[in-house]
Amino acid sequence: MIRILLCDDHRIVREGLKQILADTPDIEVAGECADGPEVVRQARVQAIDLVLLDIAIPLQDGLDVLRQLKQEMPRLPVLMLSTYPEKQYAARCYRLGAAGYLNKSADTEQLVEAIRKAADGGVYVSPHMAETLAAELSARTAHTQRAAHESLSHREYQVFRLIAAGRSVKEIADQLTLSPNTVSTYRSRILEKTGASNDVGIAMYAVRHQLLPV
Structure with a gap:
C-alpha cells in the first residue's frame, strides 16, 4: 500500500483526488493538508510513502516546501501537482528534487502511474516533459542563451x-x-x-x- 500525504489549498480538489485514488487498491490517502507548514509538520510525524504537493499553497511556497522536505527527508518522494505550465515549472521542480511533475489536467492513468513510479524510487517524466528537458539539455550543450x-x-x-x-x-x-x-x-x-x-x-x-x- 502506498500511503500518500495530499496537500492542496482547495478542498474540492483534495476531495476529487481522494475520490479518484479511492478506486486504486494499492494507493491510500493517509493525510491531507491545505498549507505549506502543515505539509512539513505532517511529513515529520506520519508514516507516509509519498507527498502529493501543489505548488500554489498558502503560508509557504510549494517550491520552498519541496526544498525543505528534500533537505530533511531526502528519501521521501515528492510529486508536484499544479496548474502552472509544465514547460516553465517542471524543470525547476526536478532540479529541487521532485520525483515528478503533473499538471492538474492530467488524466487518472497518468496520476496513478506517476505515484507508483515515484513511490518505487523512480522519477516520473511525462512524454511532453521529456521532450522539453531534452531540448533544454541540447540548448545548454550548444551554449544557446537561456531565458x-x-x-x-x-x-x-x-x-x-x-x-x-x-x-x-x-x-x-x-x-x-x-x-x-x-x-x-x-x-x-x-x-x-x-x-x-x-x-x-x-x-x-x-x-x-x-x-x-x-
Whole structure:
C-alpha cells in the first residue's frame, strides 16, 4: 500500500483526488493538508510513502516546501501537482528534487502511474516533459542563451512570481518571512536580470513567458 500525504489549498480538489485514488487498491490517502507548514509538520510525524504537493499553497511556497522536505527527508518522494505550465515549472521542480511533475489536467492513468513510479524510487517524466528537458539539455550543450528567468535563484524566483501576481513588498516579506529590505534587494536583482523597468514590466514578462497559473 502506498500511503500518500495530499496537500492542496482547495478542498474540492483534495476531495476529487481522494475520490479518484479511492478506486486504486494499492494507493491510500493517509493525510491531507491545505498549507505549506502543515505539509512539513505532517511529513515529520506520519508514516507516509509519498507527498502529493501543489505548488500554489498558502503560508509557504510549494517550491520552498519541496526544498525543505528534500533537505530533511531526502528519501521521501515528492510529486508536484499544479496548474502552472509544465514547460516553465517542471524543470525547476526536478532540479529541487521532485520525483515528478503533473499538471492538474492530467488524466487518472497518468496520476496513478506517476505515484507508483515515484513511490518505487523512480522519477516520473511525462512524454511532453521529456521532450522539453531534452531540448533544454541540447540548448545548454550548444551554449544557446537561456531565458532570463532561468538565471533567477530559488528565492529570486519566488519573489518574481509574487511580484508578477501583484503582491506588494510588505505582502511578499510577510509571506516569505523576509524583511522588506531583503525583498527590495531581490526585486532589484530581478529587474536587472529580466530587463524589466518596474513591477508592471515584471508582470508583463511573466505573462509573455507563461509563468502565471492558468
